[in-house]
Amino acid sequence: MSGISNRAMVVMAAVLCSALVGGGCGQEKEAAAPTEIAKPSPGPTTAPAAAPTKSSDAARAEAQQIFATRCTPCHGATGGGDGPASSGLTPPPRNFHDKAWQSAVTDDHIEQIIQYGGAAVGKSPAMPSNPDLMSKPEVVAALREYVRSLGK
Ligand code: HEC
Incomplete structure (x- = not known):
């Protein structure tokens, strides 16, 4: 050849x-x-393939909705880690406003834990997986972007 x-x-x-x-x-x-x-x-x-997944408007809208319904019970309405279901969880759900944490983790790590859950990445198994999002990389990217925006 x-x-x-x-x-x-x-x-x-x-x-x-x-x-x-x-x-x-x-x-x-x-x-x-x-x-x-x-x-x-x-x-x-x-x-x-190497380029990071970018989110579209539709994906962002879906991500916002998912965050409001699935994530806020633990992570809080504004991502402070203080949702109603957070009490009793050790370690507590992550406070996304924590700038030190934001700079310590990679985008990839955030996308992994959202899809596969805490246990899969060596974190608390109380952080659930979201298997339905594994086929929606745009929505996962939009969730990651949203989590990042809370640290600004
Ligand atoms: C049942 C409660 C619960 C729900 C619902 C939940 N989380 Fe979590 N999450 C946790 C806990 C507890 C941790 C802390 C894990 C640790 O530090 O070991 C965490 C940690 C995280 C982290 C930080 C991981 C790290 O390395 O510190 C991210 C990012 C995250 N969650 C995103 C989300 C998103 C996005 C959703 C909604 C799709 C969500 N979580 C839903 C409980 C929850």
Whole structure:
């Protein structure tokens, strides 16, 4: 395979694709897919996978709603860690206004604990997982952004 450039491979893949599947490898409605195949880019494009997930308006709205219903019982209406269900929890739910904590944790850590729960990341198992959000990275990102905004 040496001597065949990445671009040539992509073109070949695209040709194969339309030949085998008979029209486009599902590019019809997929907004993200065609960029890889159709765009005559200068040189190999780097996959957007490394870029942090950005939240959309819709995801932010959903995140706000989730925070208000699922998180405030423990973390408090304004994220102070003092919700009605927080009493008796040791350690207590995190106070998101704590700037020292904010700078001590990574975005990734926050997104992990939201999805997989405290036990999965070595924290209190009282912090629940949210399995339904594992398929919604945008909403998880928006929740993380919201948690971050409370530390400002
Ligand atoms: C049943 C109570 C409860 C609910 C509901 C809850 N949490 Fe927590 N959460 C906790 C507790 C307790 C901790 C402290 C864990 C520790 O320090 O070991 C925590 C910690 C955290 C942390 C900090 C983790 C760290 O490393 O310090 C984040 C971020 C967080 N929760 C986000 C959320 C979000 C977002 C929601 C809503 C989707 C939520 N939590 C719902 C109890 C809860």
